[in-house]
Amino acid sequence: MPIYEYECKSCGHQLEALQKMSDAPLLNCPACEKDELKKLISAAAFRLKGDGWYETDFKSGKKKNLAGGDSSSTSADSGSSKKESSSSSGS
Numbered sequence: 001m002p003i004y005e006y007e008c009k010s011c012g013h014q015l016e017a018l019q020k021m022s023d024a025p026l027l028n029c030p031a032c033e034k035d036e037l038k039k040l041i042s043a044a045a046f047r048l049k050g051d052g053w054y055e056t057d058f059k060s061g062k063k064k065n066l067a068g069g070d071s072s073s074t075s076a077d078s079g080s081s082k083k084e085s086s087s088s089s090g091s
Contacts, residue, residue, distance in 0.1 A: 001020055004019055004039055
């Protein structure tokens with residue numbers, strides 16, 4: 001559920017309310033008891049940190065191939081590079 005911010009146009013009191021999106025807006029100010037509350041527009045209260053989310057994070061099976069095209073070519077490439085590095089280190 002989103003948190004909405006309200007401000008009373010009569011007394012200037014500000015408050016936050018946890019409401020469903022389908023709930024009617026609050027009108028009655030708890031500080032001055034007048035029907036002068038107005039919903040404020042504010043920024044979202046979350047921040048994304050780290051490397052981010054990827055399309056494949058919560059997918060399984062063949063669905064994981066959607067983000068980067070064909071994943072079999074990337075696994076084959078990484079396998080061949082492993083073979084090259086192990087054979088070059090042995091020489």
